Amino acid sequence: DIVMTQSPDSLAVSLGERATINCKSSQSVLHSSNNKNYLAWYQQKPGQPPKLLIYWASTRQSEDLDRFSGSGSGTDFTLTISSLQAEDVAVYYCQQYFSSPFTFGPGTKVDIK
Amino acid sequence: QLQLVASGGGVVQPGRSLRLSCAASGFNFTIYGMHWVRQAPGKGLEWVAVMSYDGSNKYYADSVKGRFTISRDNSKNTLYLQMSSLRAEDTALYYCAKGGCGGTMCYVNYWGQGILVTVSS
Numbered sequence: 242d243i244v245m246t247q248s249p250d251s252l253a254v255s256l257g258e259r260a261t262i263n264c265k266s267s268q269s270v271l272h273s274s275n276n277k278n279y280l281a282w283y284q285q286k287p288g289q290p291p292k293l294l295i296y297w298a299s300t301r302q303s304e305d306l307d308r309f310s311g312s313g314s315g316t317d318f319t320l321t322i323s324s325l326q327a328e329d330v331a332v333y334y335c336q337q338y339f340s341s342p343f344t345f346g347p348g349t350k351v352d353i354k
Numbered sequence: 355q356l357q358l359v360a361s362g363g364g365v366v367q368p369g370r371s372l373r374l375s376c377a378a379s380g381f382n383f384t385i386y387g388m389h390w391v392r393q394a395p396g397k398g399l400e401w402v403a404v405m406s407y408d409g410s411n412k413y414y415a416d417s418v419k420g421r422f423t424i425s426r427d428n429s430k431n432t433l434y435l436q437m438s439s440l441r442a443e444d445t446a447l448y449y450c451a452k453g454g455c456g457g458t459m460c461y462v463n464y465w466g467q468g469i470l471v472t473v474s475s
Contacts, residue, residue, distance in 0.1 A: 279459060281462070283399075283462075293461060296454060296461040334399055339459065342415045345399040345401060347398050
């Protein structure tokens with residue numbers, strides 16, 4: 242099974258500042274047939290179901306999420322929130338869908354400093 | 355608008371069975387893979403199972419393999435999760451979730467509100 246790790250476990254960032262979350266997979270999730278990274282990022286606010294932010298490691302789910310960006314390839318990935326807003330307080334999860342079981346990372350909690 | 359409404363949850367004794375249903379609407383259910391993902395109270399997300407758009411492929415988490423069965427009825431726009439030999443560690447909020455593709459190797463692009471399953475004597 243592919244093990245997903247995230248760092249840090251939590252972080253507090255000032256409003257308007259950048260937040261960076263790292264995700265690492267125990268093996269590559271880059272598919273050689275299509276050169277795509279099978280990696281997604283989700284946001285979960287308290288009491289709500291998760292929401293897709295990024296898929297294929299760097300494709301934004303919708304244009305109104307343009308302060309969220311994903312990068313990385315192979316085994317190392319990053320989610321960046323360019324300018325933290327109050328509504329971004331949430332737990333963020335990465336997930337690999339390269340091979341079953343489609344494992345999630347443990348989550349990173351983002352708060353306002 | 356897109357909706358995924360789960361039902362069938364509740365309190366069940368260890369060792370017993372339960373079947374979850376997820377009624378889908380607002381999109382063409384027949385062309386998308388569907389997932390079940392669960393979240394134990396206060397914990398992170400755990401992927402449970404996936405089925406391709408036509409039911410030809412399905413995969414499970416190691417923790418539920420042999421005990422849980424995912425299925426779908428495309429004529430009824432409904433996804434199911436048959437859970438047997440339930441354990442206390444199966445206690446969680448179960449999310450029905452829509453894949454972004456027809457196959458199994460895909461991200462989840464929409465989540466239902468979830469249904470609570472509590473396994474307790």
